[in-house]
Amino acid sequence: MIELIGAEKTYPGGVRALRGVDLRVAAGELVAIVGPSGSGKSTMLHLIGTLDRPSAGTVRIAGHDVAGLDDAGLAELRARHIGFVFQSFHLSEHLSALGNVADGLLYAGVRRGERTRRAAEALRRVGLGHRLDHRPGQLSGGEKQRVAVARAIVGEPALLLADEPTGNLDSAAGAEVLAILRRLHGDGTTVAVITHDNEVAAAAPRRIRLRDGRIV
Amino acid sequence: MRLAASDVILVGVEGLRSRPARALLSALGVAIGIATMVAVVGISASSRADLLDQLDRLGTGLLRVAPGDTVFGGAARLPKTATRMVRAVEAVESVASTGLTGVPAYRTGHIPQARTAGLLVQAATADLLGTLKTPLRRGLWLNAATERQRAVVLGGLAAGRLGAGPGDQVWIGGQWWTVVGVLDNSTLAPEIDRSVLIGFPAAERYLAFDGHPTTIYTRAADEHVVGVRDVLARTVSPEHPEEVKVSRPSDALAARAAATDAFTGVLLGVGAVALLVGGVGVANTMVISVLERRREIGLRRALGATRGQVRTQFLTESLLLSCLGGAAGAGCGAAVTLGFAVWRDLHAVIPLWALGGGLAATLLVGAVAGIFPAMRAARLPPTLALATA
Numbered sequence: 002m003i004e005l006i007g008a009e010k011t012y013p014g015g016v017r018a019l020r021g022v023d024l025r026v027a028a029g030e031l032v033a034i035v036g037p038s039g040s041g042k043s044t045m046l047h048l049i050g051t052l053d054r055p056s057a058g059t060v061r062i063a064g065h066d067v068a069g070l071d072d073a074g075l076a077e078l079r080a081r082h083i084g085f086v087f088q089s090f091h092l093s094e095h096l097s098a099l100g101n102v103a104d105g106l107l108y109a110g111v112r113r114g115e116r117t118r119r120a121a122e123a124l125r126r127v128g129l130g131h132r133l134d135h136r137p138g139q140l141s142g143g144e145k146q147r148v149a150v151a152r153a154i155v156g157e158p159a160l161l162l163a164d165e166p167t168g169n170l171d172s173a174a175g176a177e178v179l180a181i182l183r184r185l186h187g188d189g190t191t192v193a194v195i196t197h198d199n200e201v202a203a204a205a206p207r208r209i210r211l212r213d214g215r216i217v
Numbered sequence: 218m219r220l221a222a223s224d225v226i227l228v229g230v231e232g233l234r235s236r237p238a239r240a241l242l243s244a245l246g247v248a249i250g251i252a253t254m255v256a257v258v259g260i261s262a263s264s265r266a267d268l269l270d271q272l273d274r275l276g277t278g279l280l281r282v283a284p285g286d287t288v289f290g291g292a293a294r295l296p297k298t299a300t301r302m303v304r305a306v307e308a309v310e311s312v313a314s315t316g317l318t319g320v321p322a323y324r325t326g327h328i329p330q331a332r333t334a335g336l337l338v339q340a341a342t343a344d345l346l347g348t349l350k351t352p353l354r355r356g357l358w359l360n361a362a363t364e365r366q367r368a369v370v371l372g373g374l375a376a377g378r379l380g381a382g383p384g385d386q387v388w389i390g391g392q393w394w395t396v397v398g399v400l401d402n403s404t405l406a407p408e409i410d411r412s413v414l415i416g417f418p419a420a421e422r423y424l425a426f427d428g429h430p431t432t433i434y435t436r437a438a439d440e441h442v443v444g445v446r447d448v449l450a451r452t453v454s455p456e457h458p459e460e461v462k463v464s465r466p467s468d469a470l471a472a473r474a475a476a477t478d479a480f481t482g483v484l485l486g487v488g489a490v491a492l493l494v495g496g497v498g499v500a501n502t503m504v505i506s507v508l509e510r511r512r513e514i515g516l517r518r519a520l521g522a523t524r525g526q527v528r529t530q531f532l533t534e535s536l537l538l539s540c541l542g543g544a545a546g547a548g549c550g551a552a553v554t555l556g557f558a559v560w561r562d563l564h565a566v567i568p569l570w571a572l573g574g575g576l577a578a579t580l581l582v583g584a585v586a587g588i589f590p591a592m593r594a595a596r597l598p599p600t601l602a603l604a605t606a
């Protein structure tokens with residue numbers, strides 16, 4: 002599902018965030034990515050999520066070599082195969098939970114009525130069936146992150162990427178979100194989650210430790 | 218993967234709805250520009266249509282002959298025979314004349330001499346109304362009998378000033394005269410509006426009028442009018458043609474119709490400047506919007522939006538903004554035109570090209586204002602956009 006071969010990332014200004022990373026993650030795995038701040042975790046997740054291209058090396062996602070795809074091709078890959086969850090939810094304050102989740106299907110070519118129907122279903126799956134019409138401002142942090150998870154999975158992606166999804170949550174809310182991720186993994190979704198939480202990392206079947214842009 | 222047009226619009230509307238006050242204010246700028254342009258074109262087209270309509274109705278064949286100045290600087294007089302001479306000119310269809318008596322008219326005998334209300338008591342020949350195409354508003358025009366009696370017909374304005382109508386009495390030259398009729402507006406000869414008209418025989422008999430006409434009106438077929446005009450001065454005063462002034466009253470109307478064009482041009486320029494300022498406002502709003510919404514842009518890219526879709530989204534917002542303003546502006550401009558038309562008693566004319574031009578200008582403003590911010594939004598790397606937490 003994920004294949005990095007000698008992946009490098011050097012940011013403009015000369016920061017070498019990734020230095021030759023080799024990584025294979027098979028379909029259906031759940032991996033925890035850990036490492037100190039600044040070690041290149043987010044950078045690696047961005048490469049995996051095709052939000053950025055490597056400076057050198059190969060990135061292959063769901064069988065597609067990123068180098069061989071143009072902007073539209075990458076966008077389609079993200080729309081159909083990859084779901085993202087971010088530390089700071091990135092929800093629109095002007096839309097209801099349902100509207101926010103439905104936008105997860107906007108670029109996948111799904112019609113409006115169908116988007117809304119599937120969004121309601123995804124919200125029920127994360128236990129928010131009773132909050133469809135609430136706006137983010139009316140939800141707790143844990144509920145917001147669950148809305149963001151629902152948005153990430155509404156298109157039923159094969160790959161779910163989460164960058165410190167529990168970083169802004171208290172432990173109870175964080176545990177709920179992680180339970181949902183684990184359940185998705187149980188349903189067959191490949192999940193890669195960046196975390197600072199040692200307990201979470203310990204509980205994951207596989208850990209990838211980064212330091213100074215290298216896997217250790 | 219292309220978005221349905223309805224989704225493109227929906228996302229655009231959503232973007233504007235998130236900051237409604239700002240959207241309305243920047244749309245207002247465009248609205249003011251478009252409203253100005255539509256109103257300017259509408260008002261001038263309405264006035265112009267009305268002037269051309271009047272020209273059509275009144276024709277361009279009327280000529281006005283009046284005495285000028287003598288070579289010695291004194292006031293010239295038209296000979297008593299002038300009217301008859303003009304009637305003999307080939308292609309002349311009708312001739313009428315008026316003669317200033319120099320006597321004021323009053324509503325009663327008790328009004329002080331100074332308050333003459335600017336009304337001219339004039340002798341008039343029977344064919345005056347036909348020549349000027351001035352309709353009678355009420356009562357009767359002078360006939361062979363009443364032009365010898367103390368009977369008057371009031372010009373439209375004179376009737377209002379005197380507050381008199383048919384059957385009323387007015388005080389002229391120390392005697393009571395009876396009003397027999399009131400005229401409508403005399404567009405080609407506004408001096409008639411201010412006149413109190415009596416017959417030539419009555420003027421000579423009761424007011425010691427000398428019988429010299431002071432103005433001759435003559436009408437020729439439109440195509441002959443230039444030829445007639447060229448011979449009129451010599452016909453009226455063979456010895457001193459230079460002391461005769463000949464004019465064509467319809468020229469003033471035509472000039473006014475033409476002047477609306479120049480006026481429209483200037484005001485359209487003002488409207489265009491307003492629109493330009495409105496466009497700058499829209500561009501400014503879009504630039505700020507792109508800066509503020511980097512996270513949203515990054516998120517949309519993560520959800521699978523292509524660069525083109527992000528560009529389209531912001532361009533759509535810009536176009537929606539300007540179209541919102543354009544529609545409101547066109548509505549206001551049309552309303553102003555309608556109000557003006559009602560006020561001035563005209564038919565409101567809003568040319569289709571003005572609305573089409575307004576629409577085109579609106580789209581152009583929206584596109585130009587939106588294209589650069591939209592391109593900037595599309596170029597934002599998704600990671601950078603998401604990093605601004």
Ligand SMILES: Nc1ncnc2c1ncn2[C@@H]1O[C@H](COP(=O)(O)OP(=O)(O)O)[C@@H](O)[C@H]1O
Binds near residue numbers: 016036037040044
């Ligand atoms: N857009 C960027 N431009 C320049 N340097 C960056 C950028 N993003 C990250 N970096 C740098 O790359 C290194 C790795 O960052 P990151 O992948 O965010 O680490 P982590 O997520 O493990 O904290 C850091 O030194 C960071 O400062």
Ligand SMILES: [Mg+2]
Binds near residue numbers: 042043164
């Ligand atoms: Mg990070």
